Amino acid sequence: MTGYAELLKEKGLKATFQRMTILSVIERMGHATVDEIYESVLETHPTLSLATVYKNIVAMVGQGVLVEVPISGRKSKYELKKSEHLHLICTECGEVEDRPLDRVIGEDTRKIAENSSFELQGRQVNLYGVCAKCRTALAS
Amino acid sequence: MTGYAELLKEKGLKATFQRMTILSVIERMGHATVDEIYESVLETHPTLSLATVYKNIVAMVGQGVLVEVPISGRKSKYELKKSEHLHLICTECGEVEDRPLDRVIGEDTRKIAENSSFELQGRQVNLYGVCAKCRTALAS
DNA sequence: CTGGTTGCAAAATTTTTGCACTGGT
DNA sequence: ACCAGTGCAAAAATTTTGCAACCAG
Secondary structure, X not given: OOHHHHHHHHOOOOOOHHHHHHHHHHHHHOOEOHHHHHHHHHHHOOOOOHHHXXXXXXXXXXXXXXXXXXXXXXXXXXXXXXXXXXXXEEOOOOOEEEEEOOHHHHHHXXXXXXXXXXXXXXXXXXXXXXXXXXXXXXXX | OOHHHHHHHHOOOOOOHHHHHHHHHHXXXXXXXXXXXXXXXXXXXXXXXXXXXXXXXXXXXXXXXXXXEOOOOOOOEXXXXXXXXXXXXXXXXXXXXXXXXXXXXXXXXXXXXXXXXXXXXXXXXXXXXXXHHHHHHHHO
16 A cells, blocks of 8 residues: 555655555546546545646656556546556547557567667557447447 | 548538648648647638637547547647558657558457457557657767 | 638636745655 | 645646637538
8 A cells, every 4th residue: 555655766756645645546546637636636635736736747757657648539547657558448438448468569569660760668559449338328 | 632622521511721721731741739730820821710720620530530649748639530550659859650550450459359348449559769860869 | 691610809728837835754 | 954845826828619700502
């Protein structure tokens, strides 16, 4: 539960209650927008300001603690930095789910970058569609 | 040059000079942000308003004439809708280049979606890194 | 003609910033 | 105790909206 403290310190960021709260909210939600984070954080820490959420997201993305997941037609979501994966993004409800990014895609994209003498640093693979839950709901 | 007119009409949008101008700017630039489009459009049509650019981007994305390309840490770019491809995004200069999206990735992502009973509608594959030009510039 | 489109200005949203105060290390 | 981090409020930036005039079909 307090593993965040070490993570933050490793990255040269102070382990404040605000940051810990933001991180645990994101972990619980998986992926969240700025205002989803703010809303959620308010429940347990009503004095935390929106400006602080913004400042910390900027800081933590900058230090590689968080990753921005920009989504077509919606607001960016943020997730904890973890091993490479792809996103299933539901165009109905906006939910994002992670799936492993297999070696096939890894190899393939590596070659494409290589052929363009492009120094590959990161991949973002997003699949847009309708999740099982929304498909059921739409059918009814 | 006037092929845009038909394209727009097919989608139920009137072929105004404003839209034609916006489309030709995007074609020329490949990928552009809202304000890049606005700046560029002003050169040949100084009376075109920013609100019109926004309204038309919304309309043309909605009708599938344009596609939004959301980019981590930067503003979204817009491109003409064309066959599936991936993006090489330079983290230094922000330039975006297209590359074909080969069958390997297509098949692989299709299977991943299928296994999650996710109704796949579209893919967005973005590779982040440093382009050849910026790598050279950085070395000097 | 006439309904969609434009331009302008105003409003709403979203994000950033300045600065005094606070709290982590 | 020092300096990064916080909170508030104000500012900046971005995007949306209302409405009268306009123009493509």
